[in-house]
Amino acid sequence: MTILYTRSEIEKKVSEKKQQNLSIGFVPTMGALHEGHASLIELALKKHPFIIVSVFVNPTQFNNASDLEKYPRTLKEDTSFLSVYGSKVCIYAPSPKEIYGSKIIAKQYNFGGIENVMEGTHRPGHFDGVGTVLNHLFRQIRPDEAFFGEKDFQQLQIVRRLVKIEKLPLSITGCPIHRQENGLAMSSRNARLTQEQLEKAPFIYKTLLQVKNDFGTKSALNHKKWVQAQFKKNPDLNLEYFEISNIKNLSPLSRKRKHQKYRAFIAVYAGEIRLIDNIALN
Ligand code: AMP
Numbered sequence: 001m002t003i004l005y006t007r008s009e010i011e012k013k014v015s016e017k018k019q020q021n022l023s024i025g026f027v028p029t030m031g032a033l034h035e036g037h038a039s040l041i042e043l044a045l046k047k048h049p050f051i052i053v054s055v056f057v058n059p060t061q062f063n064n065a066s067d068l069e070k071y072p073r074t075l076k077e078d079t080s081f082l083s084v085y086g087s088k089v090c091i092y093a094p095s096p097k098e099i100y101g102s103k104i105i106a107k108q109y110n111f112g113g114i115e116n117v118m119e120g121t122h123r124p125g126h127f128d129g130v131g132t133v134l135n136h137l138f139r140q141i142r143p144d145e146a147f148f149g150e151k152d153f154q155q156l157q158i159v160r161r162l163v164k165i166e167k168l169p170l171s172i173t174g175c176p177i178h179r180q181e182n183g184l185a186m187s188s189r190n191a192r193l194t195q196e197q198l199e200k201a202p203f204i205y206k207t208l209l210q211v212k213n214d215f216g217t218k219s220a221l222n223h224k225k226w227v228q229a230q231f232k233k234n235p236d237l238n239l240e241y242f243e244i245s246n247i248k249n250l251s252p253l254s255r256k257r258k259h260q261k262y263r264a265f266i267a268v269y270a271g272e273i274r275l276i277d278n279i280a281l282n
Contacts, residue, residue: 001083002090003075007098010052010140013090018142023048026143026170028134031055031093032072032188033081036178040147043175045088052141053082054092056099060106061129067274072191092141099136106132111161114250118243118265119154119276130155131162138168146170151177151185153263153278154250177277179205185277197270200236204268207231208279211244211264215281220244220253223264231268240267240274244281 004010017024025048027040037053044051055078062068075093082089096104106128109115115127138146148156156174163172178186183205184198193201207230211223218226224242231239244253247261256262265278 001079001085002087003079004090004092005094005098007094007140010092010094014052014140014142017050022050023144024141025051026137026141026146027051027053028137028146028148029053029055030057030071030188031078032074032191033078034186034188034190036149036151036186038081039178040149040175041082041085041089043173044145044147045085047145049088051085051089052092052143053089054094054137054141056092056094056133056137058099058129058133059096059104060100060132061126063123063125066272070192072188092137099133099140107135109162109165111158111165112249114154114157114161117154117245117250117252118241118267122240122267127155127158130158134159134162135166135168138163138166138170143170145173147173147175149177150174150278151187152276153247153265157247157250183209185275187275189273189275192273193270197236197273200234201268201270201275203230203234203237204266204275204277205279208264208266208277212279212281215244215262215264216256227266236270238269240269242266247280 004013025044027044029037041051057071059068108128109131120127148159150156160172182202184202207227223244227242231237243265244262247263253262262281263278264281267276
């Protein structure tokens with residue numbers, strides 16, 4: 001398993017592959033890799049002979065210093081996790097300096113408003129940080145295609161807009177949410193949950209499934225009230241937001257329109273660990 005640490009190393013590797021006419025798939029991550037990440041890599045490997053997985057905990061997308069500090073960093077384990085893929089996969093694990101140079105700052109983006117709802121409301125500046133780091137990574141790696149999980153569905157839609165704004169020549173592919181058998185969406189943050197929290201957390205997906213089941217039988221407001229009531233009965237999980245939104249512009253559902261697709265989005269705290277999830281409703 002090759003690990004590259006610097007911008008010049010990755011640019012050299014990319015040039016080599018391009019000279020050999022090999023297409024490059026890219027899976028950006030913050031590490032602490034799990035089966036959810038692996039599902040993206042496997043999809044990427046079906047379409048490209050060579051995949052770059054970046055492992056970079058991006059400081060500019062954290063609005064909470066303690067969350068950044070406590071984010072799991074497990075490069076050694078991540079390397080052995082990816083070793084099954086052999087030379088088809090290479091890790092890029094840069095320092096902040098290799099990405100940002102001497103000034104670790106985020107560019108300010110206008111993503112047409114989709115940056116101001118849900119995650120954007122609760123994590124100010126988050127999507128500027130995401131957009132900035134991906135813009136740098138895309139320019140260094142020059143992938144043909146980049147793969148993102150629908151687990152972070154709002155981020156996926158932001159990235160689609162980012163490549164248009166930055167006029168970047170790559171395609172963006174969304175990949176299904178990978179879940180544990182009990183329904184809990186896999187996440188690097190799950191590693192920080194206690195055993196008790198791990199047992200409670202599948203309630204999040206159960207609630208989303210019930211919303212999906214009831215979709216069309218009540219108003220968005222009544223769905224929201226129902227979800228709020230469920231979490232009141234479950235004091236170990238603290239509901240931050242629940243929204244039903246149009247998948248394209250992420251605007252909250254007021255009146256259901258024909259031929260439009262909707263998803264339900266949720267953010268929940270288990271203790272100090274913030275978990276997000278979403279589900280397609282129609
Ligand atoms: P992260 O390391 O959490 O920043 O995630 C890196 C990429 O993996 C993002 O595109 C995520 O949406 C995706 N991802 C994380 N967890 C899952 C999951 N459970 N299922 C599918 N994709 C995921």
